[in-house]
Amino acid sequence: MVEKFFSGNIELSDDKGRVSVASSENAMYGAPQQNRPPPIMPARVYPPACRCIYCGSERYSTGKTRVRGTEHIVANGLNGTWLLPEASCQRCERITCKDEAKVLRGFMHGIRLKGRFKTNSGWPDELPLFLSDGRKVKVHIDDYLYNLMLLDFEAPSILTGAEEGTAVRNVLMSVHEFDWEKLAAKYGIFGNPITPRVDQEAFNRVLAKIAHAYTVAELGLDNFEAVLPSRILDRTDALRRYVGGGAEYPPPASDNLHEVEIEPRSPDHDWIIVRIRLLAYYATPIYRVVSGRWLDQTEAPTNSEG
Numbered sequence: 001m002v003e004k005f006f007s008g009n010i011e012l013s014d015d016k017g018r019v020s021v022a023s024s025e026n027a028m029y030g031a032p033q034q035n036r037p038p039p040i041m042p043a044r045v046y047p048p049a050c051r052c053i054y055c056g057s058e059r060y061s062t063g064k065t066r067v068r069g070t071e072h073i074v075a076n077g078l079n080g081t082w083l084l085p086e087a088s089c090q091r092c093e094r095i096t097c098k099d100e101a102k103v104l105r106g107f108m109h110g111i112r113l114k115g116r117f118k119t120n121s122g123w124p125d126e127l128p129l130f131l132s133d134g135r136k137v138k139v140h141i142d143d144y145l146y147n148l149m150l151l152d153f154e155a156p157s158i159l160t161g162a163e164e165g166t167a168v169r170n171v172l173m174s175v176h177e178f179d180w181e182k183l184a185a186k187y188g189i190f191g192n193p194i195t196p197r198v199d200q201e202a203f204n205r206v207l208a209k210i211a212h213a214y215t216v217a218e219l220g221l222d223n224f225e226a227v228l229p230s231r232i233l234d235r236t237d238a239l240r241r242y243v244g245g246g247a248e249y250p251p252p253a254s255d256n257l258h259e260v261e262i263e264p265r266s267p268d269h270d271w272i273i274v275r276i277r278l279l280a281y282y283a284t285p286i287y288r289v290v291s292g293r294w295l296d297q298t299e300a301p302t303n304s305e306g
């Protein structure tokens with residue numbers, strides 16, 4: 001059973017420290033509780049890209065002959081197993097890894113801990129919980145809050161013609177295995193203990209990275225007109241128009257860990273749209289990210305099953 005415990009606001013932050021607040025009054029979302037371990041994502045290795053898929057560099061770094069880094073299309077920290085070899089230079093790798101770290105150690109930390117997803121250093125015995133009254137309490141990982149909190153967007157505004165960034169339609173949250181009595185007795189934590197914060201800009205860039213890397217993997221770097229790399233690297237708000245959602249909601253949970261696929265080419269426009277559903281087995285929202293334009297000779301992939 002899913003407990004609906006959160007009825008306040010969720011803070012959306014960005015790199016410049018600006019914080020906006022999204023109301024969650026109508027945002028409760030009861031994903032079915034999944035106590036089983038996360039499903040395995042079948043491994044897939046794509047042909048090497050042979051140059052950095054973000055900046056085009058053919059070398060890993062100045063003065064080094066080492067081959068370019070392998071890109072995990074979905075981050076290793078989310079148990080992503082789809083690999084695009086020789087696809088990132090060191091500089092771009094640092095930028096995309098920084099964004100992933102903000103998301104994986106930020107608002108996705110709890111759910112990764114619950115599933116004991118991969119980490120570089122292993123999971124510690126305790127993790128800090130930052131309470132809305134300003135306290136920081138160390139909580140044993142077996143007692144930790146396993147909430148899952150995800151933004152649900154309108155369609156990408158580049159598709160709708162809206163000038164501003166894509167609007168947040170909802171904030172989705174589900175709470176799992178939450179023992180109020182134990183938290184009160186053992187840690188002195190009462191009531192609504194946390195003010196969740198989602199780093200929306202970092203999350204946008206993580207989704208954009210997945211969309212771009214996946215499009216390169218499926219179509220090939222030279223077979224479409226990419227629009228995301230500069231917007232990932234220059235870290236401006238411009239990316240907001242390309243990341244969104246607007247798909248039917250909520251469709252039933254699947255048995256897959258993550259689902260990524262390219263939408264069939266639309267007769268109405270020439271944008272390429274990548275559908276991304278992270279942690280699909282939790283009945284999560286579907287993101288739709290515009291990754292580029294079809295070229296006339298581009299053939300849609302026949303098998304892009306997640």
Ligand SMILES: [Zn+2]
Binds near residue numbers: 055056057
């Ligand atoms: Zn690069």
